[in-house]
Amino acid sequence: xxxxxxxxxxxxxxxxxxxxxxxxxxxxxxxxxxxxxxxxxxxxxxxxxxxxxxxxxxxxxxxxxxxxxxxxxxxxxxxxxxxxxxxxxxxxxxxxxxxxxxxxxxxxxxxxxxxxxxxxxxxxxxxxxxxxxxxxxxxxxxxxxxxxxxxxxxxxxxxxxxxxxxxxxxxxxxxxxxxxxxxxxxxxxxxxxxxxxxxxxxxxxxxxxxxxxxxxxxxxxxxxxxxxxxxxxxxxxxxxxxxx
Amino acid sequence: xxxxxxxxxxxxxxxxxxxxxxxxxxxxxxxxxxxxxxxxxxxxxxxxxxxxxxxxxxxxxxxxxxxxxxxxxxxxxxxxxxxxxxxxxxxxxxxxxxxxxxxxxxxxxxxxxxxxxxxxxxxxxxxxxxxxxxxxxxxxxxxxxxxxxxxxxxxxxxxxxxxxxxxxxxxxxxxxxxxxxxxxxxxxxxxxxxxxxxxxxxxxxxxxxxxxxxxxxxxxxxxxxxxxxxxxxxxxxxxxxxxxxxxxxxxxxxxxxxxxxxxxxxxxxxxxxxxxxxxxxxxxxxxxxxxxxxxxxxxxxxxxxxxxxxxxxxxxxxxxxxxxxxxxxxxxxxxxxxxxxxxxxxxxxxxxxxxxxxxxxxxxxxxxxxxxxxxxxxxxxxxxxxxxxxxxxxxxxxxxxxxxxxxxxxxxxxxxxxxxxxxxxxxxxxxxxxxxxxxxxxxxxxxxxxxxxxxxxxxxxxxxxxxxxxxxxxxxxxxxxxxxxxxxxxxxxxxxxxxxxxxxxxxxxxx
Numbered sequence: 001x002x003x004x005x006x007x008x009x010x011x012x013x014x015x016x017x018x019x020x021x022x023x024x025x026x027x028x029x030x031x032x033x034x035x036x037x038x039x040x041x042x043x044x045x046x047x048x049x050x051x052x053x054x055x056x057x058x059x060x061x062x063x064x065x066x067x068x069x070x071x072x073x074x075x076x077x078x079x080x081x082x083x084x085x086x087x088x089x090x091x092x093x094x095x096x097x098x099x100x101x102x103x104x105x106x107x108x109x110x111x112x113x114x115x116x117x118x119x120x121x122x123x124x125x126x127x128x129x130x131x132x133x134x135x136x137x138x139x140x141x142x143x144x145x146x147x148x149x150x151x152x153x154x155x156x157x158x159x160x161x162x163x164x165x166x167x168x169x170x171x172x173x174x175x176x177x178x179x180x181x182x183x184x185x186x187x188x189x190x191x192x193x194x195x196x197x198x199x200x201x202x203x204x205x206x207x208x209x210x211x212x213x214x215x216x217x218x219x220x221x222x223x224x225x226x227x228x229x230x231x232x233x234x235x236x237x238x239x240x241x242x243x244x
Numbered sequence: 245x246x247x248x249x250x251x252x253x254x255x256x257x258x259x260x261x262x263x264x265x266x267x268x269x270x271x272x273x274x275x276x277x278x279x280x281x282x283x284x285x286x287x288x289x290x291x292x293x294x295x296x297x298x299x300x301x302x303x304x305x306x307x308x309x310x311x312x313x314x315x316x317x318x319x320x321x322x323x324x325x326x327x328x329x330x331x332x333x334x335x336x337x338x339x340x341x342x343x344x345x346x347x348x349x350x351x352x353x354x355x356x357x358x359x360x361x362x363x364x365x366x367x368x369x370x371x372x373x374x375x376x377x378x379x380x381x382x383x384x385x386x387x388x389x390x391x392x393x394x395x396x397x398x399x400x401x402x403x404x405x406x407x408x409x410x411x412x413x414x415x416x417x418x419x420x421x422x423x424x425x426x427x428x429x430x431x432x433x434x435x436x437x438x439x440x441x442x443x444x445x446x447x448x449x450x451x452x453x454x455x456x457x458x459x460x461x462x463x464x465x466x467x468x469x470x471x472x473x474x475x476x477x478x479x480x481x482x483x484x485x486x487x488x489x490x491x492x493x494x495x496x497x498x499x500x501x502x503x504x505x506x507x508x509x510x511x512x513x514x515x516x517x518x519x520x521x522x523x524x525x526x527x528x529x530x531x532x533x534x535x536x537x538x539x540x541x542x543x544x545x546x547x548x549x550x551x552x553x554x555x556x557x558x559x560x561x562x563x564x565x566x567x568x569x570x571x572x573x574x575x576x577x578x579x580x581x582x583x584x585x586x587x588x589x590x591x592x593x594x595x596x597x598x599x600x601x602x603x604x605x606x607x608x609x610x611x612x613x614x615x616x617x618x619x620x621x622x623x624x625x626x627x628x629x630x631x632x633x634x635x636x637x638x639x640x641x642x643x644x645x646x647x648x649x650x651x652x653x654x655x656x657x658x659x660x661x662x663x664x665x666x667x668x669x670x671x672x673x674x675x676x677x678x679x680x681x682x683x684x685x686x687x688x689x690x691x692x693x694x695x696x697x698x699x700x701x702x703x704x705x706x707x708x709x710x711x712x713x714x715x716x717x718x719x720x721x722x723x724x725x726x727x728x729x730x731x732x733x734x735x736x737x738x739x740x741x742x743x744x745x746x747x748x749x750x751x752x753x754x755x
Contacts, residue, residue: 026318029314030311030314030315033307033308033309033310033311033314034309034310034311035310035311035312036309036310036528036568037528037564037565037568038564038565038568039312039404039407039564039622041393041396041397041402041404041621041622041657042620042621042622042623042624042629042632042657043624043629043630043632043633043657044624044629045629046628046629058400062400064325064397064398064399064400064402065323065325065398065399065400067397067398067658068325068326068329068397068398068399068400069323069324069325069328069398072323072324072325076323076400123323126324130324131263131264132261132264132324132327132328132339132342133322133323133324133327135264135266135339135342135345136322136324136327136339136342136344136345136348137322138322138368138369138370139367139368139369139370140361140368140369140370141321141322143368206359206360206361207361207369208318208319208320208321208322210318210319211318211319211320211321211400211401214315214316214318214319214401215319215400215401215402217311217315218312218315218316218319218401218402218403219311219312219315219402220312220393220396220402220403220404221401221402225624225629227563227564227565227567227568228563228567228581228582228583230567231567231568231571231572232567232568233568234309236309237528237532237568240528240529240532
């Protein structure tokens with residue numbers, strides 16, 4: 001069985017590298033491209049603190065989506081908030097000792113898992129039922145939903161149907177920190193779950209999952225509405241001025 | 245009712261989200277620009293030989309120039325929130341007029357040439373080569389976007405289709421596929437000073453005529469000065485204000501307000517245009533060149549303040565971009581906003597109690613107010629966010645007795661575009677203009693039925709021209725659209741005015 005453990009170890013090293021390096025490259029690319037004009041969607045905050053508040057509302061409550069479409073908002077928010085709880089619950093595999101808040105969150109993580117799958121199912125149903133959404137859906141949209149929902153279902157199955165040896169799972173991941181490959185339980189559900197999570201990590205920087213960092217760099221949301229008070233000039237635009 | 249060779253949408257009592265009808269607007273595209281209109285803007289006159297390569301190069305350059313463009317092309321998750329928000333989709337039912345459908349026309353090309361997934365798995369992520377067919381779609385559908393930003397309000401990531409339309413037009417201009425309407429007009433600004441190509445003497449004539457009209461009407465000598473050096477305020481207004489109806493009634497109103505304020509002001513023949521079509525074609529360079537004319541005029545005339553007339557996209561460029569494009573404005577009076585909107589100017593005077601109104605002069609109208617898209621979602625008035633909604637309404641309430649808002653979902657930052665903005669106000673796009681106006685006209689129709697509204701006020705030259713032309717297609721009258729400062733003009737009591745309304749004035753004071 002150590003053969004599978006070895007493969008999984010390298011898959012996770014690779015996935016973690018792609019996720020971190022790919023995302024970092026993307027963030028650098030976003031950060032380096034200038035936003036030459038003030039284009040916040042108004043009414044917009046007139047202070048930096050106001051912008052932080054606006055972005056917080058977008059990240060936590062999906063404010064614009066709430067105004068746009070209640071169905072997408074309900075399912076989308078359920079999925080994301082569920083995923084957030086699930087991620088917190090899973091932190092117990094990656095830290096030792098496990099912090100008190102993470103211990104406290106454990107049962108909620110299970111509800112989160114259920115909410116996540118229900119939300120995803122709702123979002124997927126819309127891709128078939130609403131003609132406008134069907135029109136804009138490409139194969140990759142279906143595949144990402146399939147990936148996420150399978151991750152969710154395989155995880156829930158390990159909770160409710162066929163337990164795996166979580167102690168050894170934790171030992172496996174703790175081992176990866178120090179370059180030691182520990183034995184991973186050879187349960188098919190676990191192996192499927194982990195493989196798909198690795199796949200998710202790998203496609204993250206190359207897919208629409210970029211909406212996560214994208215939101216923070218969106219000029220229509222992150223700019224302060226103060227063009228009359230403060231002159232805003234990008235580097236290349238300033239060179240345009242100097243050339244005359 | 246105006247005659248149409250296409251089907252005019254039916255107005256409903258409750259808005260309906262239509263089912264998609266793919267391709268029904270593929271035939272709609274504006275006249276192409278020619279060599280003589282392309283050259284002054286620095287663009288090739290016809291489709292260049294290696295257009296595909298040039299277009300991709302240009303797209304790469306824009307991706308490095310505009311953070312928004314890259315973030316918007318990367319971030320869309322196809323959630324569908326925007327799909328029923330565009331007035332052109334609601335009016336035409338063509339899915340390529342859904343904001344995401346329009347964005348995808350560029351996104352599929354972006355993915356093909358600039359992303360890993362699109363390079364190796366094009367089918368999977370819907371990536372496509374930039375073929376002639378795609379280019380034709382671009383030309384058609386990127387000229388069915390009025391850059392009104394309504395989609396960006398409802399997008400969870402603020403993806404603004406206007407930015408993508410602008411980039412697409414910029415790319416097309418660079419390979420020699422320009423739009424005649426916009427590019428010819430920008431050329432006129434460079435040559436003559438305004439979109440309509442009205443030369444200085446014609447402006448002078450018009451303004452003299454206005455002075456006579458106002459004198460005949462009121463007995464007060466209100467001046468409409470042109471190129472007057474040393475004036476305190478430079479008024480920049482859309483050139484339609486010089487002669488089109490109801491625009492000119494607004495211009496009369498601005499003059500009366502300045503007169504009552506006791507400030508000296510002037511128009512400029514060099515910068516006789518507020519609108520900046522450089523924005524419509526997404527060209528920073530052309531937008532800047534047009535904007536610099538205002539700076540030149542302000543310096544030459546030695547003014548202390550700049551005030552903009554009623555014009556929507558113009559106010560976006562003025563409020564949001566002018567400081568960037570043509571600043572710093574350190575030679576102007578820093579005690580006032582630079583630039584200032586005429587509504588801010590009038591509102592301040594109302595707040596200070598310096599204007600006297602006889603509201604009954606507008607009693608022949610029951611009004612509603614159309615929030616112009618670019619004023620609402622791309623600019624501000626006053627000190628607080630949302631002043632762009634409250635200040636014009638406060639002016640209307642101060643000058644009219646009868647005012648009702650349209651449905652909440654169709655006003656303020658959720659307002660519908662008139663259907664003619666962003667470089668679409670041309671007769672060769674009549675079908676998309678009429679169909680795109682449907683959501684706004686439907687909301688108007690509903691307040692007409694429910695509240696007895698007779699007129700709709702606006703603060704945008706494009707909105708005014710568009711509704712004048714489009715309302716008759718829906719069985720309404722062209723003069724149902726009015727300028728906000730036309731209402732001000734009607735109700736304002738000038739100092740020393742020979743009033744046949746003396747009695748009413750007495751009654752007012754008694755009240």
